[in-house]
Amino acid sequence: MPHSPELRRQIEDLALRLVVEDSTTGMPAAAWIPALERIRDSALREQAGRVSAAATAILDRMRRDGESPDQENGRIASVFEEGIIRLQQALDLEKQPVAVNDLPLSQDPELLSDFILESREHLASIEAQVLTIERDPRDAEALNSVFRGFHTIKGLAGFLELWEVQKLAHEVETVLDLARNSQLTLTPAAIDVILQGADYLRRWVAHLDLSLQKQPSDPPPRDEPLLARIHSLSGRPSGPPPAPAELAAMAVAVETLPPEEAPEASANPAAPAHAARRNETMAVKVDTAKLDYLVDMAGEMVIAESLVRHDAELGALKSQKLQRKIAQLTRITAELQKTAMAMRLVPIGPLFSRMARLVRDLARQFGKRVEMETHGDEIELDRNIVEELADPLMHMVRNALDHGLETPEERQASGKNPTARLLLKAQHQAGQVVIEIADDGRGLNRERIQSKAIEKGLIASGDGLTDAEIYNLIFLPGFSTAAEVTNVSGRGVGMDVVRRHIEKLRGRIEIRSTRGSGSTFLLKLPLTLAIIDGLVVGVGEERYIVPLFAVREMFRPAQETIWTVQQRGEMALVRGGLLPVLRLYRRFHVTPRSEDPLQSVLVVAEVEGQRFCLLVDELIGKQEVVIKTLGEMFRNVPGVAGGAILGDGRVGLILDVDRLFKEKPGDASR
Amino acid sequence: MPSTMLSMNEPAAASQADARAGKYLTFQLANEEFGIRVLKVREIMGLQEITAVPQTPAHVKGVINLRGKVVPVIDLRLKFGVATAEYTQRTCIIVTQVQGESGSVLMGIIVDGVSEVLNLTAAEIEDTPDFGEAVAGQYLLGMAKVKGKVKILLDIDRVLSTQDLHNLNTIVH
Numbered sequence: 001m002p003h004s005p006e007l008r009r010q011i012e013d014l015a016l017r018l019v020v021e022d023s024t025t026g027m028p029a030a031a032w033i034p035a036l037e038r039i040r041d042s043a044l045r046e047q048a049g050r051v052s053a054a055a056t057a058i059l060d061r062m063r064r065d066g067e068s069p070d071q072e073n074g075r076i077a078s079v080f081e082e083g084i085i086r087l088q089q090a091l092d093l094e095k096q097p098v099a100v101n102d103l104p105l106s107q108d109p110e111l112l113s114d115f116i117l118e119s120r121e122h123l124a125s126i127e128a129q130v131l132t133i134e135r136d137p138r139d140a141e142a143l144n145s146v147f148r149g150f151h152t153i154k155g156l157a158g159f160l161e162l163w164e165v166q167k168l169a170h171e172v173e174t175v176l177d178l179a180r181n182s183q184l185t186l187t188p189a190a191i192d193v194i195l196q197g198a199d200y201l202r203r204w205v206a207h208l209d210l211s212l213q214k215q216p217s218d219p220p221p222r223d224e225p226l227l228a229r230i231h232s233l234s235g236r237p238s239g240p241p242p243a244p245a246e247l248a249a250m251a252v253a254v255e256t257l258p259p260e261e262a263p264e265a266s267a268n269p270a271a272p273a274h275a276a277r278r279n280e281t282m283a284v285k286v287d288t289a290k291l292d293y294l295v296d297m298a299g300e301m302v303i304a305e306s307l308v309r310h311d312a313e314l315g316a317l318k319s320q321k322l323q324r325k326i327a328q329l330t331r332i333t334a335e336l337q338k339t340a341m342a343m344r345l346v347p348i349g350p351l352f353s354r355m356a357r358l359v360r361d362l363a364r365q366f367g368k369r370v371e372m373e374t375h376g377d378e379i380e381l382d383r384n385i386v387e388e389l390a391d392p393l394m395h396m397v398r399n400a401l402d403h404g405l406e407t408p409e410e411r412q413a414s415g416k417n418p419t420a421r422l423l424l425k426a427q428h429q430a431g432q433v434v435i436e437i438a439d440d441g442r443g444l445n446r447e448r449i450q451s452k453a454i455e456k457g458l459i460a461s462g463d464g465l466t467d468a469e470i471y472n473l474i475f476l477p478g479f480s481t482a483a484e485v486t487n488v489s490g491r492g493v494g495m496d497v498v499r500r501h502i503e504k505l506r507g508r509i510e511i512r513s514t515r516g517s518g519s520t521f522l523l524k525l526p527l528t529l530a531i532i533d534g535l536v537v538g539v540g541e542e543r544y545i546v547p548l549f550a551v552r553e554m555f556r557p558a559q560e561t562i563w564t565v566q567q568r569g570e571m572a573l574v575r576g577g578l579l580p581v582l583r584l585y586r587r588f589h590v591t592p593r594s595e596d597p598l599q600s601v602l603v604v605a606e607v608e609g610q611r612f613c614l615l616v617d618e619l620i621g622k623q624e625v626v627i628k629t630l631g632e633m634f635r636n637v638p639g640v641a642g643g644a645i646l647g648d649g650r651v652g653l654i655l656d657v658d659r660l661f662k663e664k665p666g667d668a669s670r
Numbered sequence: 671m672p673s674t675m676l677s678m679n680e681p682a683a684a685s686q687a688d689a690r691a692g693k694y695l696t697f698q699l700a701n702e703e704f705g706i707r708v709l710k711v712r713e714i715m716g717l718q719e720i721t722a723v724p725q726t727p728a729h730v731k732g733v734i735n736l737r738g739k740v741v742p743v744i745d746l747r748l749k750f751g752v753a754t755a756e757y758t759q760r761t762c763i764i765v766t767q768v769q770g771e772s773g774s775v776l777m778g779i780i781v782d783g784v785s786e787v788l789n790l791t792a793a794e795i796e797d798t799p800d801f802g803e804a805v806a807g808q809y810l811l812g813m814a815k816v817k818g819k820v821k822i823l824l825d826i827d828r829v830l831s832t833q834d835l836h837n838l839n840t841i842v843h
Contacts (some may be wrong), residue, residue, distance in 0.1 A: 137812065295738075296738030397692070588725070589725070590722075628738075628740045631740065631775055632770050637726065637727060639725075640723065645735050649735055651735050651740055652734060
């Protein structure tokens with residue numbers, strides 16, 4: 001939108017005057033008002049909405065301040081100074097082209113994505129804190145934290161002209177303020193309303209996110225019933241919504257105050273708030289590409305260090321001093337690599353907190369009484385894993401509340417505490433992270449699972465199957481024991497999807513259950529998706545990495561181990577069972593050192609419960625490798641999952657055991 | 671292709687040639703001199719051990735480790751269908767930065783040897799004559815005549831287009 005230089009000149013004149021006039025002694029507010037009014041009028045004439053809104057806001061503020069005679073002029077000057085900065089910002093924004101959609105400020109993707117990021121953080125913390133308040137309504141610290149969350153979102157939304165967001169945040173903030181001043185008690189119903197408010201904001205944030213990615217998305221409609229509910233809490237009549245200009249004024253007004261001194265700040269001085277703020281500033285947001293680069297470099301350093309350490313010429317020196325220095329270097333490089341890898345890890349706590357909300361809502365919905373407990377919130381996992389874990393975890397928590405836990409009456413009848421317990425626990429175990437979802441409900445019902453499985457034709461009979469085998473049937477596609485479809489479990493997501501999710505993360509899932517006293521689901525996950533333990537094998541001149549999680553055993557076959565079936569497939573006799581054999585050199589068209597199986601090694605691998613043998617020339621060793629993508633050029637090479645830098649600096653290919661097994665040589669040539 | 675390189679009498683389109691002027695790294699392949707924009711070159715390295723990737727076309731030699739990054743390497747002789755030759759002391763890998771489907775990617779090309787960096791003016795660059803079907807004209811930016819010698823200027827983005835590889839893949843399988 002083009003603007004006459006007139007508007008800019010007026011604003012600059014004003015800024016200049018502010019500098020020229022001595023701002024400490026200052027002048028009365030009235031002296032500034034005419035100039036501001038002129039700016040507002042020109043802005044209105046030129047339809048520079050942002051500038052006129054900002055000007056109006058400052059005018060309002062100055063008039064308000066001017067009415068109280070004991071106001072210091074210095075303060076007015078500082079308000080005014082900020083106002084000028086805002087005017088200039090507004091003018092700069094006006095100059096940029098306006099996108100023709102419902103996002104007036106979408107022309108600044110950076111601001112918007114900051115808003116999205118920050119709002120998400122605030123919403124997550126709001127949710128956690130609201131649940132704390134529900135448990136203990138007198139927790140002033142939690143209340144303040146929720147207030148600040150809404151308050152900040154409101155301020156940011158005002159700046160970005162997201163009026164709907166700002167309005168709702170403002171309304172909720174009003175309710176929270178009443179609660180802070182002990183004029184309102186937060187009943188569970190009130191908590192519901194606050195949470196719904198947060199949900200509404202989250203929908204907006206999701207919409208903004210989609211719009212930012214240029215994907216079609218409609219803004220969430222104004223939720224009048226919700227607003228009415230909020231109003232009924234704050235005791236305000238649900239009057240006509242304030243005009244955008246008014247809201248802009250509000251935003252400017254509140255934003256000029258530091259969050260701790262928010263309007264009508266409560267009696268509770270915010271010592272914990274200071275702590276929280278300090279925490280925020282101690283975290284740095286870093287582009288993941290930079291992190292990846294750091295990890296690459298650390299990996300290279302480890303390789304270079306190892307080349308130096310094993311250098312024959314240096315070794316020939318037999319210098320103790322040199323050895324000590326190299327040992328020191330080794331320690332430092334190893335530490336560096338570990339640190340670099342750890343930077344990708346995030347604590348699982350926030351994910352657990354998200355479940356707390358789910359548990360609360362579902363418990364209310366099902367009329368069950370549940371207390372959720374979490375352990376090991378500080379355990380860290382790869383960011384991607386934590387993100388991917390959300391769906392399966394949510395599903396299992398739903399299942400636990402829907403099917404696993406009894407109603408308070410049922411529990412009382414069977415002599416249990418009417419309040420059920422749900423435990424989410426994370427811990428390290430043998431280089432993996434184990435996540436436990438444990439309830440003290442009725443436990444899995446072997447008979448029901450068994451009869452259901454027979455009815456669905458999944459098994460012929462349950463005879464001879466262990467409890468564990470029966471329980472594992474619930475992971476089969478098309479299995480569901482829910483007697484009736486509730487709106488919670490009727491979403492078409494079954495335990496098979498949960499298992500697939502977990503396996504995609506290279507994890508495993510196990511069930512433990514005791515009839516009448518509860519069931520426990522154990523998720524065993526790798527710490528990170530960036531590293532795997534690999535078995536390095538050699539075929540001819542090539543070396544491949546077999547992911548160790550898929551390897552069951554390896555051995556050198558004897559004469560009678562390998563059998564040819566109908567001159568086509570080869571089978572190996574392993575522990576009394578026949579397993580198909582895949583000669584890796586044939587699949588990859590590599591010249592092996594020997595075609596004689598007796599000179600080769602069989603690696604027994606397992607894919608989704610099925611085993612097969614890989615025939616390779618030799619085993620080279622076990623190595624922890626950083627997984628690297630082979631890039632878009634090789635994204636679809638059958639049987640290869642990625643690459644890794646081996647100890648000597650060369651690239652080794654990581655085998656995709658799953659596809660090697662599933663795509664027989666015949667179908668590989670699709 | 672080699673035999674057809676000599677006749678170049680077409681007038682250069684001045685406007686296009688302007689954009690093509692600049693620094694080029696020249697290298698040899700078979701008996702030809704080729705040039706690629708210096709801006710596209712990330713580094714030049716001696717031949718090193720290449721890890722073969724199974725079930726890929728012959729000109730895709732495999733992958734190397736470039737300071738922790740896995741970079742694919744193409745044998746340009748095989749890619750252009752020129753007779754293969756033994757790798758020598760002069761054989762090297764030019765690591766280029768090309769436009770992939772999702773941003774820029776690093777890719778190595780094996781050439782017989784690098785020559786020099788030339789600063790080519792618009793006047794020295796001419797359009798590629800139409801060689802007909804036999805020559806892969808879409809890979810060429812143009813021709814340069816320097817001191818009586820002809821340099822073939824490659825559009826390396828097109829040469830190393832991965833789309834091309836995927837097509838080849840579907841033919842192979």
